[in-house]
Amino acid sequence: MTGYTKLIREARNLAASRGHKLGEFLLTRIQTGNPPISTRGAMVAVCEYCGASAAVDSDPPAGASEIWGEALESDCPGKVLADYRESEAGDETTTQDDDILTSLQAKLDPRRFPNMSPKFAAVVGCLLKIRITEPHLVQVVVTTDGFLLGRNEGEPTCQHFLGTREWLEENWEKLISLPDVGLTGDEYQAARGLIAHLEKEERIYHG
Numbered sequence: 001m002t003g004y005t006k007l008i009r010e011a012r013n014l015a016a017s018r019g020h021k022l023g024e025f026l027l028t029r030i031q032t033g034n035p036p037i038s039t040r041g042a043m044v045a046v047c048e049y050c051g052a053s054a055a056v057d058s059d060p061p062a063g064a065s066e067i068w069g070e071a072l073e074s075d076c077p078g079k080v081l082a083d084y085r086e087s088e089a090g091d092e093t094t095t096q097d098d099d100i101l102t103s104l105q106a107k108l109d110p111r112r113f114p115n116m117s118p119k120f121a122a123v124v125g126c127l128l129k130i131r132i133t134e135p136h137l138v139q140v141v142v143t144t145d146g147f148l149l150g151r152n153e154g155e156p157t158c159q160h161f162l163g164t165r166e167w168l169e170e171n172w173e174k175l176i177s178l179p180d181v182g183l184t185g186d187e188y189q190a191a192r193g194l195i196a197h198l199e200k201e202e203r204i205y206h207g
Protein backbone atom coordinates (compact mmCIF):
# COMPACT_ATOMS: atom_id res chain seq x y z
CA MET A 1 0.00 0.00 0.00
CA THR A 2 3.04 2.26 0.22
CA GLY A 3 2.51 3.88 -3.16
CA TYR A 4 -0.99 5.09 -2.44
CA THR A 5 -0.25 8.07 -0.22
CA LYS A 6 1.80 9.83 -2.88
CA LEU A 7 -0.68 9.02 -5.67
CA ILE A 8 -3.64 10.18 -3.60
CA ARG A 9 -1.87 13.46 -2.85
CA GLU A 10 -1.14 13.90 -6.53
CA ALA A 11 -4.76 13.14 -7.52
CA ARG A 12 -6.04 15.50 -4.85
CA ASN A 13 -3.81 18.32 -6.08
CA LEU A 14 -4.80 17.78 -9.70
CA ALA A 15 -8.50 17.69 -8.84
CA ALA A 16 -8.18 20.78 -6.63
CA SER A 17 -6.55 22.69 -9.48
CA ARG A 18 -9.76 21.98 -11.45
CA GLY A 19 -11.92 23.24 -8.59
CA HIS A 20 -13.07 19.82 -7.31
CA LYS A 21 -13.22 18.90 -3.66
CA LEU A 22 -12.53 15.20 -3.38
CA GLY A 23 -13.97 13.23 -0.49
CA GLU A 24 -12.22 10.27 1.05
CA PHE A 25 -10.42 7.76 -1.16
CA LEU A 26 -11.96 4.32 -0.62
CA LEU A 27 -10.93 0.94 -1.89
CA THR A 28 -13.36 0.16 -4.70
CA ARG A 29 -13.76 -2.70 -7.20
CA ILE A 30 -13.60 -1.26 -10.70
CA GLN A 31 -14.31 -2.92 -14.03
CA THR A 32 -11.36 -3.30 -16.27
CA GLY A 33 -10.83 -4.07 -19.94
CA ASN A 34 -12.84 -2.90 -22.91
CA PRO A 35 -15.44 -4.37 -22.92
CA PRO A 36 -15.11 -4.97 -19.16
CA ILE A 37 -13.84 -8.50 -18.58
CA SER A 38 -12.83 -8.48 -14.93
CA THR A 39 -12.59 -6.28 -11.87
CA ARG A 40 -9.68 -5.03 -9.83
CA GLY A 41 -9.23 -2.90 -6.75
CA ALA A 42 -8.42 0.81 -6.94
CA MET A 43 -8.73 3.76 -4.57
CA VAL A 44 -11.57 6.01 -5.72
CA ALA A 45 -12.76 9.38 -4.43
CA VAL A 46 -15.70 11.49 -5.53
CA CYS A 47 -15.98 15.27 -5.72
CA GLU A 48 -18.30 16.57 -3.00
CA TYR A 49 -19.63 19.28 -5.31
CA CYS A 50 -20.25 17.56 -8.63
CA GLY A 51 -19.74 13.81 -8.16
CA ALA A 52 -16.84 13.52 -10.62
CA SER A 53 -14.46 10.76 -9.63
CA ALA A 54 -10.72 10.32 -9.39
CA ALA A 55 -8.99 6.98 -9.03
CA VAL A 56 -5.49 5.75 -8.28
CA ASP A 57 -3.88 2.34 -8.47
CA SER A 58 -0.32 1.91 -7.26
CA ASP A 59 0.04 -1.37 -9.12
CA PRO A 60 -1.96 -1.06 -12.35
CA PRO A 61 -1.98 -3.76 -15.04
CA ALA A 62 0.30 -3.23 -18.04
CA GLY A 63 -0.81 -0.30 -20.15
CA ALA A 64 -3.14 1.16 -17.51
CA SER A 65 -2.26 4.37 -15.73
CA GLU A 66 -1.68 4.86 -12.01
CA ILE A 67 -3.96 7.86 -11.79
CA TRP A 68 -7.04 8.82 -13.80
CA GLY A 69 -10.62 10.09 -13.63
CA GLU A 70 -12.97 12.78 -14.89
CA ALA A 71 -12.17 14.96 -11.86
CA LEU A 72 -8.60 15.26 -13.16
CA GLU A 73 -9.63 16.10 -16.72
CA SER A 74 -12.49 18.56 -16.48
CA ASP A 75 -13.27 21.64 -14.41
CA CYS A 76 -15.72 21.35 -11.56
CA PRO A 77 -19.13 22.88 -12.34
CA GLY A 78 -20.14 22.06 -8.81
CA LYS A 79 -19.64 25.26 -6.87
CA VAL A 80 -22.99 26.26 -8.30
CA LEU A 81 -24.52 22.93 -7.29
CA ALA A 82 -23.19 23.30 -3.76
CA ASP A 83 -24.62 26.79 -3.41
CA TYR A 84 -27.93 25.55 -4.75
CA ARG A 85 -27.96 22.67 -2.29
CA GLU A 86 -27.27 25.01 0.61
CA SER A 87 -30.16 27.33 -0.17
CA GLU A 88 -32.36 24.33 -0.94
CA ALA A 89 -31.59 22.46 2.29
CA GLY A 90 -32.74 25.22 4.64
CA ASP A 91 -32.85 22.79 7.56
CA GLU A 92 -32.16 24.94 10.57
CA THR A 93 -30.63 22.22 12.74
CA THR A 94 -28.17 21.22 10.04
CA THR A 95 -27.19 24.82 9.43
CA GLN A 96 -26.65 25.35 13.13
CA ASP A 97 -24.56 22.19 13.47
CA ASP A 98 -22.54 23.22 10.43
CA ASP A 99 -21.93 26.62 12.03
CA ILE A 100 -20.71 24.99 15.22
CA LEU A 101 -18.39 22.66 13.34
CA THR A 102 -17.00 25.56 11.30
CA SER A 103 -16.42 27.50 14.48
CA LEU A 104 -14.75 24.51 16.20
CA GLN A 105 -12.58 24.00 13.13
CA ALA A 106 -11.35 27.57 13.43
CA LYS A 107 -10.91 27.66 17.19
CA LEU A 108 -9.39 24.21 17.68
CA ASP A 109 -7.26 24.05 14.52
CA PRO A 110 -4.05 22.24 15.63
CA ARG A 111 -1.99 24.74 13.63
CA ARG A 112 -2.90 27.30 16.28
CA PHE A 113 -1.15 25.16 18.91
CA PRO A 114 2.51 24.70 18.00
CA ASN A 115 3.20 22.60 21.11
CA MET A 116 0.55 20.01 20.34
CA SER A 117 2.02 16.54 19.70
CA PRO A 118 1.80 15.38 16.08
CA LYS A 119 -0.27 12.36 17.11
CA PHE A 120 -2.85 14.43 18.96
CA ALA A 121 -2.88 16.98 16.14
CA ALA A 122 -3.72 14.17 13.70
CA VAL A 123 -6.59 13.01 15.92
CA VAL A 124 -7.93 16.55 16.34
CA GLY A 125 -7.73 17.04 12.56
CA CYS A 126 -9.65 13.81 12.04
CA LEU A 127 -12.36 14.65 14.59
CA LEU A 128 -12.87 18.13 13.14
CA LYS A 129 -12.46 17.02 9.53
CA ILE A 130 -9.53 19.37 8.93
CA ARG A 131 -6.96 18.10 6.47
CA ILE A 132 -3.63 18.89 8.11
CA THR A 133 -1.58 15.74 8.31
CA GLU A 134 0.01 13.70 5.57
CA PRO A 135 -0.92 10.92 5.35
CA HIS A 136 -4.36 12.09 6.41
CA LEU A 137 -5.99 10.33 9.36
CA VAL A 138 -9.59 9.70 8.30
CA GLN A 139 -11.02 7.47 11.02
CA VAL A 140 -10.51 6.92 14.73
CA VAL A 141 -12.18 4.07 16.60
CA VAL A 142 -12.17 2.99 20.24
CA THR A 143 -11.59 -0.66 21.00
CA THR A 144 -13.58 -2.47 23.68
CA ASP A 145 -10.46 -2.50 25.86
CA GLY A 146 -10.07 1.27 25.69
CA PHE A 147 -7.48 1.82 22.97
CA LEU A 148 -7.61 4.23 20.07
CA LEU A 149 -6.89 2.96 16.60
CA GLY A 150 -6.66 5.10 13.52
CA ARG A 151 -6.94 4.60 9.79
CA ASN A 152 -5.06 6.74 7.29
CA GLU A 153 -6.54 7.60 3.94
CA GLY A 154 -5.86 4.83 1.47
CA GLU A 155 -5.80 2.07 4.06
CA PRO A 156 -8.48 -0.62 4.42
CA THR A 157 -8.54 -0.96 8.22
CA CYS A 158 -7.79 0.90 11.45
CA GLN A 159 -4.32 -0.37 12.21
CA HIS A 160 -2.43 2.55 13.77
CA PHE A 161 -2.16 2.60 17.51
CA LEU A 162 -2.77 6.17 18.67
CA GLY A 163 -3.04 5.88 22.44
CA THR A 164 -5.70 5.16 25.00
CA ARG A 165 -9.20 6.50 25.24
CA GLU A 166 -8.14 8.11 28.53
CA TRP A 167 -5.28 9.92 26.77
CA LEU A 168 -7.69 11.32 24.21
CA GLU A 169 -10.27 12.36 26.80
CA GLU A 170 -7.70 14.14 28.96
CA ASN A 171 -6.03 16.01 26.13
CA TRP A 172 -9.30 16.86 24.43
CA GLU A 173 -10.77 18.21 27.67
CA LYS A 174 -7.63 20.30 28.24
CA LEU A 175 -7.77 21.70 24.73
CA ILE A 176 -11.45 22.63 24.69
CA SER A 177 -11.23 24.19 28.17
CA LEU A 178 -8.36 26.56 27.33
CA PRO A 179 -9.45 30.14 28.09
CA ASP A 180 -7.68 31.32 24.92
CA VAL A 181 -9.78 28.97 22.80
CA GLY A 182 -12.93 30.62 24.10
CA LEU A 183 -15.58 28.08 23.15
CA THR A 184 -19.20 29.07 23.74
CA GLY A 185 -21.40 26.76 25.82
CA ASP A 186 -22.88 25.13 22.70
CA GLU A 187 -19.49 24.69 21.12
CA TYR A 188 -18.11 23.11 24.28
CA GLN A 189 -20.99 20.62 24.43
CA ALA A 190 -20.58 19.80 20.75
CA ALA A 191 -16.83 19.31 21.23
CA ARG A 192 -17.44 16.88 24.10
CA GLY A 193 -20.00 15.08 21.98
CA LEU A 194 -17.44 14.54 19.23
CA ILE A 195 -15.44 12.13 21.35
CA ALA A 196 -18.38 10.72 23.33
CA HIS A 197 -19.76 9.17 20.16
CA LEU A 198 -16.58 7.74 18.70
CA GLU A 199 -17.21 4.54 16.85
CA LYS A 200 -16.70 1.40 18.92
CA GLU A 201 -14.61 -1.38 17.53
CA GLU A 202 -15.13 -4.90 18.85
CA ARG A 203 -11.54 -5.83 18.44
CA ILE A 204 -8.61 -6.17 20.77
CA TYR A 205 -5.41 -4.46 19.81
CA HIS A 206 -2.56 -6.90 19.23
CA GLY A 207 0.89 -5.47 19.01
Ligand SMILES: [Zn+2]
Nearest residue numbers: 020047050076
Ligand atom coordinates in the same frame (compact mmCIF):
# COMPACT_ATOMS: atom_id res chain seq x y z
ZN1 LIG B 1 -16.29 18.70 -8.80
